Amino acid sequence: MLSTNDLVRIASQVRRDIIRMVHGAASGHPGGSLGATDFLVALYFAVMRPDPNKFSIDGTDEDIFFLSNGHLSPAWYSVLARYGYFKLSELGTFRKMDTRLQGHPSILDNTPGVRMASGSLGQGLSVALGAAISKKLNGDTKTVYCLLGDGELQEGQNWEALMFGAAKGVDNIIAVIDYNQKQIDGPVDQVLSLGNLRAKLEAFSWRVMEMNGNKLEDILDHLARAKQQLNQGKPVSIIMHTQMGYGVDFMLDHHEWHGVAPNDAQAAEAMAQLEETMGDY
Numbered sequence: 001m002l003s004t005n006d007l008v009r010i011a012s013q014v015r016r017d018i019i020r021m022v023h024g025a026a027s028g029h030p031g032g033s034l035g036a037t038d039f040l041v042a043l044y045f046a047v048m049r050p051d052p053n054k055f056s057i058d059g060t061d062e063d064i065f066f067l068s069n070g071h072l073s074p075a076w077y078s079v080l081a082r083y084g085y086f087k088l089s090e091l092g093t094f095r096k097m098d099t100r101l102q103g104h105p106s107i108l109d110n111t112p113g114v115r116m117a118s119g120s121l122g123q124g125l126s127v128a129l130g131a132a133i134s135k136k137l138n139g140d141t142k143t144v145y146c147l148l149g150d151g152e153l154q155e156g157q158n159w160e161a162l163m164f165g166a167a168k169g170v171d172n173i174i175a176v177i178d179y180n181q182k183q184i185d186g187p188v189d190q191v192l193s194l195g196n197l198r199a200k201l202e203a204f205s206w207r208v209m210e211m212n213g214n215k216l217e218d219i220l221d222h223l224a225r226a227k228q229q230l231n232q233g234k235p236v237s238i239i240m241h242t243q244m245g246y247g248v249d250f251m252l253d254h255h256e257w258h259g260v261a262p263n264d265a266q267a268a269e270a271m272a273q274l275e276e277t278m279g280d281y
Contacts (some may be wrong), residue, residue: 013279015037081281
């Protein structure tokens with residue numbers, strides 16, 4: 001069992017991977033990827049702990065994860081590679097033509113660890129709910145996790161999915177909302193405010209928790225508590241408060257870094273702030 005310090009070290013290396021991948025491709029989404037890194041590291045290395053050698057598209061008898069806000073692919077790809085789904089060297093192919101690690105996750109070339117194409121925002125929760133229902137029908141007691149963006153909740157399909165999940169009592173799913181309050185065009189509240197998000201989720205009859213998504217202890221605690229609330233007739237959601245660009249001071253809380261690659265000098269400055277703990281790819 002990895003310690004919190006171990007997870008912190010992995011997260012630092014994942015953030016280095018993100019900077020290198022986006023800089024190398026001269027395109028991508030570093031801000032949200034850096035902000036969600038701690039959650040993805042905790043989920044894979046401490047909570048789900050899947051067996052990458054037994055990956056299957058249907059995920060029978062294992063916890064499974066769906067990334068709805070697919071532009072956070074750099075963080076996810078790094079975690080998948082560091083966990084053993086594919087070779088670290090493949091991270092260097094990010095966003096290159098005719099490779100598996102495209103800017104948004106794809107299943108076209110059977111990328112290990114990926115079960116749905118995402119990036120057309122608003123669809124992930126619907127797919128995750130379908131997978132959760134499938135597990136119930138098959139007597140599979142494992143859990144389905146889904147990560148969504150806050151700006152993504154401006155898509156109406158999410159609210160249909162939220163209504164459906166509660167109405168059908170899909171209580172083996174944990175939906176986590178990355179609430180960094182930033183999107184590509186500016187602060188979420190200025191683009192299209194979500195209002196009182198917790199009250200809305202509760203009104204849709206979901207169990208709701210809130211956590212600090214950039215503090216590993218808090219993530220581990222709340223994911224454990226969320227699992228304790230499963231199988232009680234209601235789906236579970238967590239509003240995860242994160243900071244866009246977490247770990248790199250000049251990117252922190254700036255929506256401009258939602259989808260901009262750092263130049264050479266900026267990449268070097270970012271890497272200087274992030275400890276190399278596992279060896280760069």
